[in-house]
Amino acid sequence: MFLKMLNYLYGYVTITLPEEYLEKFINMATTRGIYLWGIANAFGNRVALNVRLRDVQPLRHIARMTRCRFHIVARSGLPFFIGRLRRRQALLGGALFFVIMLYALSSFIWVIDITGNRLISEAKIAGVARQAGLYRGVPKWSVDTAELEKSIMQQVNGLAWVGVTVDGTRLEIKVVEKVLPPDNGAQLVDIVAQKDGLIKEILVLSGHPLVQEGDTVTGGQVLISAAIPPLKIEEEDKNNADAVEKDEHQLPVQYVHARGIVRARIWYDGYDEVKLKEQVKRPTGQEITKLCMKIGCKEIILMGPRQVPYAHYVKHTDVKRLPTWRNINVPVEFITVKYIEQKIYNNILSRAEARRLAGNQTMDKLRLQIPDNAKILKTQLREVKTVSEEPIVRVRVTVETLEEIGLEKPHRSDGGGNGIVDGKDGSPSNGNQNNT
Amino acid sequence: MAWKDLKNKVKRQLSDYLELPGDIMLDLPKIVLVGNLQVFIENHRGIQEYNSCLVRVVVSDKVIEVTGENLTLRNIMPDEICVEGLITGLAFLS
Structure with a gap:
């Protein structure tokens, strides 16, 4: 391998000479330290062999001594290739042009990728980058990644980190958006009921509870209010006369971010029917x-x-x-x-089988409605009987669950009161319209 | 001639005793066969005859005859010859 490469670099020629002179020729060449290889029979009674370019001159001397003549039939190797190239300068120029163009074009940025953004639009980041002097086709050396990172950080709000990396002709802007905590205390929040139910337990961390355990609530009703009314004066303070009473009037309503856990019992109803005989x-x-x-x-x-x-x-x-x-x-x-x-099969079920099947089907349907973290307390399966005997089993399933129904909603000034609010009024679609 | 034989005998015994390889002490050829595809002959004294089915290589006091088909001399260096082709036989002629 190495020798072949060396031969290519030095250049070699293939010569032919008559067979009868070969032995003498080879022996003389090898004793003079000339390296020969690839000796094989050529056409006629001639033999072809390879010899390095620089050994051709000594071989002429040997040929004269052995009184034979050799012909060069092929030339190969780098020196001949260079010679050939010198005659075809357009080819050389083209190759050179190609290399230069490849090098020149690879020193521009052709692709700009923006990754990691979710809420901030790509166009916004690209626009800021455009102002900072980054666009498609900009020379690589004029892009200062650190400077670009800094300007994007400064001009785009809501970014936690920006990383700019140049990878060949591709520039990647990786951004990480700030994830704000869900509550920054500035907003007043009530806890409202997600669904209808019966309050099982209520734990108030902050805020004013408007419902008690055992109350029935409807979806959208305020459970824990952000507005804390002034403390009621206890009985013994009543004696302390009107001064305190006046104070009470002046005490403002305190507003907090309501927090708490409200668990309620909720009932789900489902119905299904299964035919006893079915195709x-x-x-x-x-x-x-x-x-x-x-x-x-x-x-x-x-x-x-x-x-x-x-x-x-x-x-x-x-x-x-x-x-x-x-x-x-x-x-x-x-x-x-x-x-x-x-x-086609005729599927015939007994009444008990049909009942079980209908129950399972109903439960499957109900499970889609019940959230994952709900605890199922009771499952009741009731068969609906009709007056006339039908080949159909109808079942009604009632599932009782215990689940958390508290949901944070922006505070409403008219909020809830203490009675039962209309369920539709507090639904998410129009719940936010009455904000003050 | 008797003197030369004696000298060779002493040399061989000495090389046996000292466990020296014979190709150095006795100036013998070293022949390596790779399957029936290649023969390497070291310590040669040049070639005597070459054509596509017969190659004769001179070694110290003998001639090695390689027979086969499509024989080519892959390379010839002052101390080594490599013959390539479909080798069918290798014989010593004295």
């Missing part, structure tokens, strides 16, 4: 695929049956067509149709 279609596992080609409005079946051999089946069709370009539409389509055989 069900099920796949048998047999299927057949038909492949056809549609040219214009003519259909050619390439593979598969002409007629579907099944009595009942489901058909899946997949149409592949060439992409349209401008308004040229190639009217050739490949259509793959898959027929899946179906069989």
